[in-house]
Amino acid sequence: MSITPRIPSLIPESAPFTPEQRTWLNGLFAGIISLDESVTPLSNAEAAKLLPDVVPAPAAEADDGAPWHDPAMPIADRMKLAEGKALPRRMMAAMAQQDCSQCGYNCKDYADAIFSKKEGRLNLCVPGGKDTARMLKTLFAEMGAPAAAEAAPAPAPIVSAPGRSRDNPVIATFISRRRLNKEGSQKDTWHIEFDLAESGLDYIVGDSFGIFPTNDGALVDAVLAALAAPADFPIGGRTLRDVLTDGVSLSPAPDMLFQFISYLTGGERKKKAKALAEGRDPDGDAATLDVLAALQKFSGIRPDPEAFIEALDPLQPRVYSISSSLKSNPGRVSLTVDAVRYAVGDRTRLGVASTFLASRVKPGDKIRVYVQKAQHFALPADPGKPIIMIGPGTGLAPFRAFLQERLAAKAPGPNWLYFGHQRSDYDFFYEDELKEMRKSGHLTRLTLAWSRDAEEKIYVQHRMRDEGRDLWDWISHGAHIYVCGDALRMAKDVERALIDVVAEHGKRSPEDAARFVADLKKNDRYQADVY
Numbered sequence: 001m002s003i004t005p006r007i008p009s010l011i012p013e014s015a016p017f018t019p020e021q022r023t024w025l026n027g028l029f030a031g032i033i034s035l036d037e038s039v040t041p042l043s044n045a046e047a048a049k050l051l052p053d054v055v056p057a058p059a060a061e062a063d064d065g066a067p068w069h070d071p072a073m074p075i076a077d078r079m080k081l082a083e084g085k086a087l088p089r090r091m092m093a094a095m096a097q098q099d100c101s102q103c104g105y106n107c108k109d110y111a112d113a114i115f116s117k118k119e120g121r122l123n124l125c126v127p128g129g130k131d132t133a134r135m136l137k138t139l140f141a142e143m144g145a146p147a148a149a150e151a152a153p154a155p156a157p158i159v160s161a162p163g164r165s166r167d168n169p170v171i172a173t174f175i176s177r178r179r180l181n182k183e184g185s186q187k188d189t190w191h192i193e194f195d196l197a198e199s200g201l202d203y204i205v206g207d208s209f210g211i212f213p214t215n216d217g218a219l220v221d222a223v224l225a226a227l228a229a230p231a232d233f234p235i236g237g238r239t240l241r242d243v244l245t246d247g248v249s250l251s252p253a254p255d256m257l258f259q260f261i262s263y264l265t266g267g268e269r270k271k272k273a274k275a276l277a278e279g280r281d282p283d284g285d286a287a288t289l290d291v292l293a294a295l296q297k298f299s300g301i302r303p304d305p306e307a308f309i310e311a312l313d314p315l316q317p318r319v320y321s322i323s324s325s326l327k328s329n330p331g332r333v334s335l336t337v338d339a340v341r342y343a344v345g346d347r348t349r350l351g352v353a354s355t356f357l358a359s360r361v362k363p364g365d366k367i368r369v370y371v372q373k374a375q376h377f378a379l380p381a382d383p384g385k386p387i388i389m390i391g392p393g394t395g396l397a398p399f400r401a402f403l404q405e406r407l408a409a410k411a412p413g414p415n416w417l418y419f420g421h422q423r424s425d426y427d428f429f430y431e432d433e434l435k436e437m438r439k440s441g442h443l444t445r446l447t448l449a450w451s452r453d454a455e456e457k458i459y460v461q462h463r464m465r466d467e468g469r470d471l472w473d474w475i476s477h478g479a480h481i482y483v484c485g486d487a488l489r490m491a492k493d494v495e496r497a498l499i500d501v502v503a504e505h506g507k508r509s510p511e512d513a514a515r516f517v518a519d520l521k522k523n524d525r526y527q528a529d530v531y
């Protein structure tokens with residue numbers, strides 16, 4: 001379902017603005033159409049038409065090694081490393097460096113697409129959030145205004161096959177959910193199943209599944225109450241409630257909302273709203289301001305509902321590693337989803353997509369979905385090759401799929417799984433299946449790391465070091481290594497452990513061991529799916 005259709009004059013005549021304010025807001029929103037796909041679901045080509053044309057920059061420095069390509073590095077440090085580089089490289093450095101594909105690209109390709117004007121949306125980097133969107137906006141401004149004579153026709157829109165990208169989703173039916181933690185766990189992780197029959201979609205193991213969630217009904221009600229607006233207020237042929245439910249993000253309040261609020265307030269409140277719109281934090285609460293909290297902070301503003309909606313970000317899809325193989329689950333796909341919930345003050349904040357899957361969607365509901373093809377995350381072409389899979393927490397998801405696939409295909413290669421989580425009694429996902437595979441010999445080796453069973457934290461990388469000799473033996477026999485899960489800490493620590501294992505047991509200097517692991521990566525023998 002799409003939301004608000006294009007609004008020719010973006011601010012309605014009935015909105016409570018002076019002519020001067022209306023003109024300013026119309027100009028402002030027209031200017032940010034290319035930044036906000038919720039305002040007007042433009043095609044890439046339409047959005048690109050709104051962008052200034054530029055003289056092409058010097059060829060991107062493809063061989064500069066992209067030293068900023070590290071998801072654990074803060075954005076300020078990444079931009080410092082990219083200083084003096086061509087604009088597309090600096091745009092790449094502004095991305096979150098996870099190559100997570102949620103924007104529909106990897107980080108480099110998203111930057112190149114913006115620079116070459118094939119992509120007009122600057123707010124697609126989910127893990128980069130507001131910091132990345134702000135930096136892209138600044139860099140985009142460097143591209144300058146078009147000279148009329150230089151204006152070139154906009155590129156043709158790239159439309160994927162149905163269900164193959166976030167821009168062309170299809171319908172799948174939600175079947176069921178089952179909790180994977182036992183009562184008493186501190187985590188809330190779910191096995192989720194969809195029926196793909198209606199969509200005709202297929203996938204291969206390693207791919208991810210994109211879903212379009214809806215916002216929590218109680219949160220929508222609270223926003224409606226804070227707006228003091230009727231739920232059935234008409235917006236582009238839909239009701240305000242519907243648009244708040246599936247059209248716009250109610251999570252971090254965007255700069256645009258604060259800018260909008262600054263026009264509706266005066267005095268100190270105006271100054272604060274302006275400061276927040278500029279990325280400053282006058283009261284030290286900026287990080288906690290979702291849309292509802294922003295409305296409550298500036299209570300009593302009574303914005304025009306249509307203009308308010310225009311000031312919000314689009315509700316973006318989220319992707320999840322596929323945890324099933326079609327070979328053993330024809331017409332179905334499963335996911336392994338950790339529900340994100342955390343408290344700010346006396347309100348529980350909900351991760352929109354994970355809690356949609358973990359608690360709101362009902363069996364039989366039709367959901368917009370797509371398959372996001374994996375880039376460099378796939379089983380070895382040779383089924384006889386050994387594989388080592390390292391996946392703590394929900395990182396286990398793609399490896400369940402790998403194991404199912406190799407079982408169904410009778411692949412002779414040995415399989416070694418590292419799984420870790422908080423407590424063995426509560427958080428051993430798919431315990432029966434894994435134990436059965438271990439018993440049958442399909443899972444050649446299963447190494448477990450429980451971080452909260454004892455005083456001392458045991459993580460997967462500790463187990464890797466303990467078992468370094470055997471790991472090295474598998475690697476020297478051509479094993480492919482995979483890691484999945486947390487990008488910020490775990491993936492880095494696992495790579496460090498791997499380098500240490502290669503140095504110790506492969507009898508190499510630390511530098512040679514690092515080069516060895518880098519070569520494994522280059523040759524697609526060390527692959528990561530991290531987020």
Ligand SMILES: Cc1cc2nc3c(=O)[nH]c(=O)nc-3n(C[C@H](O)[C@H](O)[C@H](O)COP(=O)(O)OP(=O)(O)OC[C@H]3O[C@@H](n4cnc5c(N)ncnc54)[C@H](O)[C@@H]3O)c2cc1C
Pocket residue numbers: 100101102208251318319320321322335336337338339340341342350351352353354355394395397529530531
């Ligand atoms: C390729 C890929 C594969 C993935 N696979 C999986 C998977 O298999 N399983 C899985 O569960 N997830 C997976 N994810 C993550 C998933 O896409 C979502 O990011 C995740 O479910 C959260 O989305 P959400 O909409 O529920 O939360 P959002 O509404 O996006 O909220 C999450 C945001 O809330 C904030 N937040 C979260 N916790 C806290 C806290 N304690 N305190 C303060 N702020 C906080 C952070 O800003 C965080 O970014 C994957 C991501 C990628 C890119």
Ligand SMILES: NC(=O)c1ccc[n+]([C@@H]2O[C@H](COP(=O)([O-])OP(=O)(O)OC[C@H]3O[C@@H](n4cnc5c(N)ncnc54)[C@H](OP(=O)(O)O)[C@@H]3O)[C@@H](O)[C@H]2O)c1
Pocket residue numbers: 187338340351392393394395420421422450451452457459460461485486487489490491493494531
């Ligand atoms: N965007 C989102 O909001 C979102 C949603 C889901 C997941 N994630 C991220 O994805 C990751 C996966 O989450 P999850 O629920 O599957 O599990 P998780 O929180 O990563 O926990 C899985 C296991 O990994 C351990 N661990 C923590 N730090 C580690 C490290 N540096 N190296 C190795 N292991 C480490 C945890 O131990 P302890 O906890 O005991 O230290 C736990 O035993 C999370 O880290 C989370 O940040 C993000």
